[in-house]
Amino acid sequence: MHNKKIYALCDYQTLEKFDISLLKYLELLKSYNIIYIQYRDKINDIKTQKENIKLLKSNTNIPIIINDKIELLELVDGLHIGQEDLEALSLKLKLSKENCIKFLRKKYPSKILGLSTHDEKEILEANSFDLDYIGLGAYRATTTKDVSNCLGDKVSYLAKISKYPVGVIGGVKVDDDIKDIDYLVIGSGLLL
Numbered sequence: 001m002h003n004k005k006i007y008a009l010c011d012y013q014t015l016e017k018f019d020i021s022l023l024k025y026l027e028l029l030k031s032y033n034i035i036y037i038q039y040r041d042k043i044n045d046i047k048t049q050k051e052n053i054k055l056l057k058s059n060t061n062i063p064i065i066i067n068d069k070i071e072l073l074e075l076v077d078g079l080h081i082g083q084e085d086l087e088a089l090s091l092k093l094k095l096s097k098e099n100c101i102k103f104l105r106k107k108y109p110s111k112i113l114g115l116s117t118h119d120e121k122e123i124l125e126a127n128s129f130d131l132d133y134i135g136l137g138a139y140r141a142t143t144t145k146d147v148s149n150c151l152g153d154k155v156s157y158l159a160k161i162s163k164y165p166v167g168v169i170g171g172v173k174v175d176d177d178i179k180d181i182d183y184l185v186i187g188s189g190l191l192l
Contacts, residue, residue: 004174006032007135007167008062009187012041012052018191022052026060028190032174035183036112038080040067050075065112070104078112079104080135083122086115101129116169118149120161127163134162135185138170139178156180 008029015025029037039056041049053075056064063077068085081089090100104113114133117123126134136158138150150170151158156179159166165182172184 003033005035005183006174006190007036007038007183007185008032008034008190009185010037010039010056011187012039013043014188014191016043018188020191022055023059025191026056029060029062032190034062036065036078037062038065038067038185039076046071063112065114073108073111076111078114078132079108080114080116082116083118097125098129101131105130114167117162118151120158123158123161127161131164133165133167133182135167135169136162136181137168137172137185139168139176140171 010025037056039053041052049072053064053072065078065080066072066076067080068082070079073079086097086100090097093100093103095103112132114135115126115129115131116135117126123134136155139155140150140152155168159180167183167185168178168181169185172186173189174186176184
């Protein structure tokens with residue numbers, strides 16, 4: 001059993017690429033100290049996504065976080081929202097980003113809320129929001145997402161600025177030893 005706290009990224013497209021079912025994925029996670037599973041699905045329709053979430057929820061006690069899709073928040077334990085999606089929600093609701101987070105917190109008081117951050121400015125802004133954690137990255141280049149800004153060793157310095165627990169994201173591997181962060185956010189690295 002690995003002791004490091006892991007935030008597992010369950011990207012449906014990546015699982016399909018490796019021919020790994022959701023149940024097999026949950027089996028793979030058993031040898032790790034998983035604190036959250038983030039379900040990300042950019043290829044299936046909403047009905048299939050709901051079925052997949054129900055399957056995950058009925059086969060694990062690990063909190064399930066949905067990536068960006070507020071319409072699925074009722075089914076899961078929390079929401080992780082990216083900067084662009086928060087911006088879009090802000091425009092849609094005609095609210096500031098901070099008030100969008102307040103709106104989500106009020107509408108879903110028991111849900112876990114996380115936000116992606118990439119630099120000092122975004123972390124300082126996130127500190128004024130009512131969040132449960134931030135994702136910080138990208139740590140290094142990754143093959144699953146286009147990353148223009150790799151933080152590398154700056155991650156530890158930036159993590160100290162956050163008043164919330166920090167999950168380092170982007171090209172993170174299980175054997176990475178990164179100071180001043182709370183958990184490693186790992187996607188395809190858990191499948192290999």
